[in-house]
Amino acid sequence: xxxxxxxxxxxxxxxxxxxxxxxxxxxxxxxxxxxxxxxxxxxxxxxxxxxxxxxxxxxxxxxxxxxxxxxxxxxxxxxxxxxxxxxxxxxxxxxxxxxxxxxxxxxxxxxxxxxxxxxxxxxxxxxxxxxxxxxxxxxxxxxxxxxxxxxxxxxxxxxxxxxxxxxxxxxxxxxxxxxxxxxxxxxxxxxxxxxxxxxxxxxxxxxxxxxxxxxxxxxxxxxxxxxxxxxxxxxxxxxxxxxxxxxxxxxxxxxxx
Amino acid sequence: xxxxxxxxxxxxxxxxxxxxxxxxxxxxxxxxxxxxxxxxxxxxxxxxxxxxxxxxxxxxxxxxxxxxxxxxxxxxxxxxxxxxxxxxxxxxxxxxxxxxxxxxxxxxxxxxxxxxxxxxxxxxxxxxxxxxxxxxxxxxxxxxxxxxxxxxxxxxxxxxxxxxxxxxxxxxxxxxxxxxxxxxxxxxxxxxxxxxxxxxxxxxxxxxxxxxxxxxxxxxxxxxxxxxxxxxxxxxxxxxxxxxxxxxxxxx
Numbered sequence: 001x002x003x004x005x006x007x008x009x010x011x012x013x014x015x016x017x018x019x020x021x022x023x024x025x026x027x028x029x030x031x032x033x034x035x036x037x038x039x040x041x042x043x044x045x046x047x048x049x050x051x052x053x054x055x056x057x058x059x060x061x062x063x064x065x066x067x068x069x070x071x072x073x074x075x076x077x078x079x080x081x082x083x084x085x086x087x088x089x090x091x092x093x094x095x096x097x098x099x100x101x102x103x104x105x106x107x108x109x110x111x112x113x114x115x116x117x118x119x120x121x122x123x124x125x126x127x128x129x130x131x132x133x134x135x136x137x138x139x140x141x142x143x144x145x146x147x148x149x150x151x152x153x154x155x156x157x158x159x160x161x162x163x164x165x166x167x168x169x170x171x172x173x174x175x176x177x178x179x180x181x182x183x184x185x186x187x188x189x190x191x192x193x194x195x196x197x198x199x200x201x202x203x204x205x206x207x208x209x210x211x212x213x214x215x216x217x218x219x220x221x222x223x224x225x226x227x228x229x230x231x232x233x234x235x236x237x238x239x240x241x242x243x244x245x246x247x248x249x250x251x252x253x254x255x256x257x
Numbered sequence: 258x259x260x261x262x263x264x265x266x267x268x269x270x271x272x273x274x275x276x277x278x279x280x281x282x283x284x285x286x287x288x289x290x291x292x293x294x295x296x297x298x299x300x301x302x303x304x305x306x307x308x309x310x311x312x313x314x315x316x317x318x319x320x321x322x323x324x325x326x327x328x329x330x331x332x333x334x335x336x337x338x339x340x341x342x343x344x345x346x347x348x349x350x351x352x353x354x355x356x357x358x359x360x361x362x363x364x365x366x367x368x369x370x371x372x373x374x375x376x377x378x379x380x381x382x383x384x385x386x387x388x389x390x391x392x393x394x395x396x397x398x399x400x401x402x403x404x405x406x407x408x409x410x411x412x413x414x415x416x417x418x419x420x421x422x423x424x425x426x427x428x429x430x431x432x433x434x435x436x437x438x439x440x441x442x443x444x445x446x447x448x449x450x451x452x453x454x455x456x457x458x459x460x461x462x463x464x465x466x467x468x469x470x471x472x473x474x475x476x477x478x479x480x481x482x483x484x485x486x487x488x489x490x491x492x493x494x495x496x497x498x499x500x501x502x503x504x505x506x507x508x509x
Contacts (some may be wrong), residue, residue: 029368031413036389038338075294100294216315224308235302237293246310248301249294257314 027202029206045172051090054125056112056167059132061105062156070150071136077103078250080243082161085129093178093197094129100250101191102157103166105133111167111185124171133158160191162252191250211257220257221245335395344392351386353400357421359441359453362403363414368434374433378416381425386415404447408439416441424457 078100088094115126133185140151160166166189169178175197186193196204222244223229225236239247246256301309352358366374375385393409398506414436416426421443426484430436438450448456460468 029373031363031366031368031387033387034336036338036341036391038341038346075292077295109316145359211314214317216317217312219312221308221312224312232304232308235304235308239293245312249299251298255314 031062043174048172049169050123050171051127054121054171055116056126056128058112059105059108061133063132063134069136070138070153072141074135075250076239077135077159078161079239080161080247082164083166086163088165088168088198088201089127089129091125091170092173093170093175093182093195094168095166095182095186095189095193096196096201097160097162097189097191097193099191099193099252100159100161101189102135102137103130103133103160103190103191104155104157107189108133110188112141114185115167115169115181118184119169119178122185124169124173124178126167126169128159129165129168130158130160135159162247162250166193192252208257211255215257217253217257337395339391341395344388345396348388348393348396349400351415351417352400355417355419357416357418357423357426357441357443359381359416359426360408360439361414361416361430362437362439363412364435364437366433370433370435374429374436376428378426381418381422381429382420383416383418383422383426386417388415401445402442403468405440405442413439421456423453427453427457 019145080100082097119126135157136153137155137157138151139154140148144151164226167182167185169182175195179195221240224232225241225244244256246253291297371385378385390409390411390413393413394406396411397403397406418426421441423441427438430438438453440450441448441453443453443456460463483494
């Protein structure tokens, strides 16, 4: 009887031993309490529709014209702020020009290749916000003297004004993902450019409006130029009447009101 | 600078019932040099530079200079997650039901130690609770127990019980190496470790009541004991009392 009990106890003991083979390990387990980390809810992209062709399309170096004609320089197509293509269409983030300049085919190819290579076409799409080069730029041959007529067409360019969107990017992405690529591209453009989202562009315009509203200076450029006070129009251009001293040539002065 | 001297009135149009005032300037200078739009930054005419300087933006001046008054710190209301709300509800229940809420610092106790500790506490009806400090602090700031907030720094543990079993808790904690008692709130009274020790040394309510009753009865019992003894003892005591009174009178 006792032997039976002993045997039973013995078996129980062994069972216990087997039940906790890692008994030694358990004793070293520290007591850790769960913290309280609140995570941000990721953005909802359910309403974002990706277009059929999410990549940037190829642009021609030369326009397809029957009659090729030389054109005057007309540098006023760089001057001042843009009236077209200064708002977003379908995208969320864009490269915005902060000055005037001409975009050549080389710049366009650089943009197209970099953006197409570095963005994932399953989640991001990009589109051009300017047309292919159409303005002919002429060059005379090397070492030629003045005169002898206008030079031959060398290449074509697209004029870009301040405030124009260059490339618009959208899709199921946040700004941080796309910003790196776009700043890379923006640095290589022939004019100063910034990466902006819809909110930041609005904030930019709002900041300018606030400057105008909160200006304590009773003398503004607009007032003095319009009234031709002190005959200042002798040193001003007719464009200064429209641009109120915020632009000269192709350059933009930030902080001018 | 080449100039042509010519001044003439503006050309009259065919439909000319109204006289158009105006005239073209006498001199027309041929401008030369760089164009309006250049690659380089064109040097601005000095008068225009002056104009740009005069028409600069002047920001509005604040009423008091910066640094005169302390910046108003905006209190950012933390976003309460549903888990936080749940934990706060639990805390509310604990503070409502339990008379004793003690805070101890738990320094690296293993799961084995915790199991043993919980078992020892369970025998006296004390429960060991874990709550994140963040939740604790936000709950305390909104409740009447806001003075307990400084206790909750570091890895803390709540020891709660319905009845204030201080002696048993202290004895158990004395044995454990990892737990350090920081303070407790017993019957809505915040106590430090020393206060708790003295509280533990207090006798129970019945004992205190008995002591009070016996104190009140000492007078009657003493007088009865005196009367029961030999009257000589009583007279000697009275004589000594009279002598003391006389001394006191002489002194005043």
